[in-house]
Amino acid sequence: MKVCVIGTGYVGLVTGVCLAHIGHDVICIDNNEEKVKLMSAGQSPIYEPGLSELMQESIASQKIHFTSDIAAGVEHGEVLFIAVGTPSLPDGQSDTRYVEAVARSIGSHLKSGYKVIVNKSTVPIGSGDWVRMIVLDGIANQDNGGSSKGLAEFDIVSNPEFLREGAAVYDTFNPDRIVLGSSSSRALQIMQDLYTNIVDRKFADDVTLPPVPVVVTDINSAEMIKYAANAFLAVKISFINEVANICDRVGADVVEVGRGIGLDSRIGKRFLQAGIGWGGSCFAKDVSALIHTAEDYGYATQILKAAVEVNQQQRILVVEKLQQALKILKGKTIGLLGLTFKPDTDDMRDAPALTLIDQLNRLGAKVKAFDPIVSQSGIRDGFSNVIVETDADRLADGCDALVLVTEWAQFRNLDFAKMAKLMNHAILIDARNFCDRTQLEAAGFKYIGIGR
Ligand SMILES: NC(=O)c1ccc[n+]([C@@H]2O[C@H](COP(=O)([O-])OP(=O)(O)OC[C@H]3O[C@@H](n4cnc5c(N)ncnc54)[C@H](O)[C@@H]3O)[C@@H](O)[C@H]2O)c1
The missing domain is CATH 3.40.50.720 (NAD(P)-binding Rossmann-like Domain)
Incomplete structure (x- = not known):
């Protein structure tokens, strides 16, 4: 399956590399040119056990490419992951400006055909509809006067990430569960296909385990699951x-x-x-x-x-x-x-x-x-x-x-x-x-x- 991952930090790079490793055809986009240069040369800009090795393997088999050209990524991917940062603003709310910039950019490059746009970034509850609105804005403001309107079809999926830094590659191949939130059965089917080999434990340390549970839900609940999980763990430590x-x-x-x-x-x-x-x-x-x-x-x-x-x-x-x-x-x-x-x-x-x-x-x-x-x-x-x-x-x-x-x-x-x-x-x-x-x-x- 053709995949585009936008934002190659701890989540995006690991996701892109692991999806390439299981056989997908991945383009990773980052607007940081230095990072793109480094990654194209086979070097990981972050330290994560096992990541560099898998990355080099996928570069050699041409299963992964790195670029800052978002237009090329949007054209390539049937599934477009948004995996940019969502840091805190001083008042504690989530700073979603990077997600917004990417959603707008996706919209401005969407042509004809169907895409699944996936929020992998941790985003405030309600962001699914918000991203849809911004993508539609991006389409309406295309240089061609919005002539892609009606031709470019897309659905939004919330697919929160639960990986632990320090064990991110392991967690991607051995997740406790995969959460998929969407109102579109077409998009959900594509996401299930994308993750089949992970769900079936084909790349797990213990391939005899039963399939990975997939929690299919509405977008708001998927977004809430991510916050509730981290909040619970933080409460447990406190x-x-x-x-x-x-x-x-x-x-x-x-x-x-x-x-x-x-x-x-x-x-x-x-x-x-x-x-x-x-x-x-x-x-x-x-x-x-x-x-x-x-x-x-x-x-x-x-x-x-x-x-x-x-x-x-x-x-x-x-x-x-x-x-x-x-x-x-x-x-x-x-x-x-x-x-x-x-x-x-x-x-x-x-x-x-x-x-x-x-x-x-x-x-x-x-x-x-x-x-x-x-x-x-x-x-x-x-x-x-x-x-x-x-x-x-x-x-x-x-x-x-x-x-x-x-x-x-x-x-x-x-x-x-x-x-x-x-x-x-x-x-x-x-x-x-x-x-x-x-x-x-x-x-x-x-x-x-x-x-x-
Ligand atoms: N780090 C974790 O352990 C973890 C775990 C689960 C979920 N998350 C969530 O995943 C998201 C990403 O986190 P992270 O730690 O990977 O962030 P990060 O800061 O490590 O990486 C974000 C990347 O996005 C790139 N970027 C920013 N704007 C861009 C744009 N317009 N176009 C292309 N690239 C752009 C940055 O250059 C950077 O490389 C956050 O929402 C975070 O909450 C993180």
């Missing part, structure tokens, strides 16, 4: 963080508590790890957007607002723990193990490390960091207030405390005994409850977890 804060006071261990409640099949063990709070490009913006949408319809959310508040406090908690351990932070050196918002990604959007760096700088501490991806890639954008070291020993050297901010697997194998000797004070705040306390204490560290 919940366990609140429990951790009570554990800290009453002398219970939140790791044990999380295990004890997570084994209850009604609760489930995932997203019950207490720590420095959620971050990343999606949770904060999607929860804010849902709060904002609810307000637009006269409903004041309470649980969602509380989850956001708990999360904000949780980021500051690490600073409070440093203050308790070191008293005055002015003139102290704090080392951060990890910068990215989670392991196996290079994404720094809304990373808790950024809040920590700001707070520590404000209090007069010097901040150093080591992150397996950031240190290696040489990315330095936005890191003016932090010294990025090239390895963990250099990080530890001269530090008054370390904070484990991101649970990179390789942090388990650090030479903590050597690091402790290099530090002024061997203190480790484990902001992810990731390390083994006994091992750290044997290495000479004073170990401080969250809620333990």
Whole structure:
């Protein structure tokens, strides 16, 4: 099937590459020429495990092409994915200007024939009809005086994305479900055909599993499913963080508590790890957007607002723990193990490390960091207030405390005994409850977890 993916970020590039890998004929469009050049040369502009390899394979088999020419993409694709960013505006609502620009552009290039236009970007509820209106506007304003009107046929589908950064390729081939929202049975059939091989687990790690559930629904419900899913996960994390804060006071261990409640099949063990709070490009913006949408319809959310508040406090908690351990932070050196918002990604959007760096700088501490991806890639954008070291020993050297901010697997194998000797004070705040306390204490560290 001929596919066009517009926007080649974490979602668009992974979607395009994976669809090409399963045999579709894909054109990926981005208006960032630098990215297009890089991708055409077989290099991924983002770090995502397994992505570069699949991308190079699909380029070699000519199943994928990259361009900034949206007219060519619109002409090529029977299915046109919109996968551009929808960041937050200062008031919390979703900034849909990139989606709008793409929808208008699609409209201005639609000629005769039938297309399925798919919202894969996370968009506010009601965006299906809004995108339809903008595409129609684009058609009406074509240079040919709108003569494609009546000839260009299209339907809108909402197909929200649930991939996890750091496991995006895996998640695309092994999804928990596929959600398709549309009022057009023709469009829905095309989408089901597009995903057949994924639904049938042809590219799954475990091909013996039953087919992937496909949730077919109306557009508004599909859009709501995406927001509700992210909001639920954010609430679950804030919940366990609140429990951790009570554990800290009453002398219970939140790791044990999380295990004890997570084994209850009604609760489930995932997203019950207490720590420095959620971050990343999606949770904060999607929860804010849902709060904002609810307000637009006269409903004041309470649980969602509380989850956001708990999360904000949780980021500051690490600073409070440093203050308790070191008293005055002015003139102290704090080392951060990890910068990215989670392991196996290079994404720094809304990373808790950024809040920590700001707070520590404000209090007069010097901040150093080591992150397996950031240190290696040489990315330095936005890191003016932090010294990025090239390895963990250099990080530890001269530090008054370390904070484990991101649970990179390789942090388990650090030479903590050597690091402790290099530090002024061997203190480790484990902001992810990731390390083994006994091992750290044997290495000479004073170990401080969250809620333990
Ligand atoms: N990142 C995730 O883990 C994730 C997961 C699920 C859903 N989503 C949603 O998917 C959407 C995309 O997120 P992302 O993280 O991939 O974003 P991103 O910022 O990584 O990528 C967006 C891309 O779109 C390109 N772009 C912007 N305007 C364009 C235009 N007019 N024409 C062509 N390209 C254009 C940008 O250059 C960029 O490469 C968002 O709505 C997000 O909420 C993201």
